[in-house]
Amino acid sequence: MTASRIPEDAPGASPTAAGASVQVTLPDWIDDVVDWERPYRTDEERMRLAIALSRENVARDTGGPFGAAIFEEASGRLVAVGVNSVVRLNNSTLHAEMVAFQFAQARRATFSLSAEGLPTHTLATSCDPCAMCLGATLWSGVRRVLCGATRDDAMLLQFDEGPVFASSWAYLKRKGLEVRRGFLREEAVEVFELYRQRGGAIYNG
Numbered sequence: 001m002t003a004s005r006i007p008e009d010a011p012g013a014s015p016t017a018a019g020a021s022v023q024v025t026l027p028d029w030i031d032d033v034v035d036w037e038r039p040y041r042t043d044e045e046r047m048r049l050a051i052a053l054s055r056e057n058v059a060r061d062t063g064g065p066f067g068a069a070i071f072e073e074a075s076g077r078l079v080a081v082g083v084n085s086v087v088r089l090n091n092s093t094l095h096a097e098m099v100a101f102q103f104a105q106a107r108r109a110t111f112s113l114s115a116e117g118l119p120t121h122t123l124a125t126s127c128d129p130c131a132m133c134l135g136a137t138l139w140s141g142v143r144r145v146l147c148g149a150t151r152d153d154a155m156l157l158q159f160d161e162g163p164v165f166a167s168s169w170a171y172l173k174r175k176g177l178e179v180r181r182g183f184l185r186e187e188a189v190e191v192f193e194l195y196r197q198r199g200g201a202i203y204n205g
């Protein structure tokens with residue numbers, strides 16, 4: 001019989017100390033790919049950025065084939081971006097949308113992007129949100145959602161999207177969110193194919 005080993009805490013990551021923290025970071029290539037100054041006025045421009053992020057995340061081996069970005073709806077100003085960082089940061093919650101929400105809310109210093117005085121925010125994500133991200137989309141305060149690849153496309157790649165139902169989307173719409181799905185789907189799916197060819201990890205299969 002082998003005694004099971006008690007794992008050591010990762011350095012600096014023990015939750016038992018006051019002031020302990022968990023860091024969320026973007027990969028260092030982000031600023032090579034993202035133009036923070038230009039406005040992204042159309043849905044096409046916004047989705048193309050989300051897809052470009054997903055593609056670069058694969059090409060540079062920093063995570064899964066998913067990218068997201070958050071914009072001010074009226075001005076097209078880019079507020080935050082996210083790429084899937086689950087494997088890179090050992091954190092199952094760091095899907096692209098979750099990363100983008102966290103940076104957008106930190107930048108705006110609010111837990112809701114619908115807080116009083118703020119402009120309307122739009123999320124563009126290269127794939128339909130999973131169960132976790134769909135819930136987070138509701139709480140994030142974004143009012144519009146653009147999705148590229150579909151849940152079925154992700155499932156074909158063996159990623160499990162979790163319990164998302166037609167009624168989940170209907171709930172968001174009842175709450176006033178505007179949703180556009182399957183938008184530039186073929187371009188988003190090309191990145192899945194790239195990931196498959198490169199033998200990328202499937203971490204929520």
Ligand SMILES: [Zn+2]
Pocket residue numbers: 095096097129130131132133134
């Ligand atoms: Zn997700």
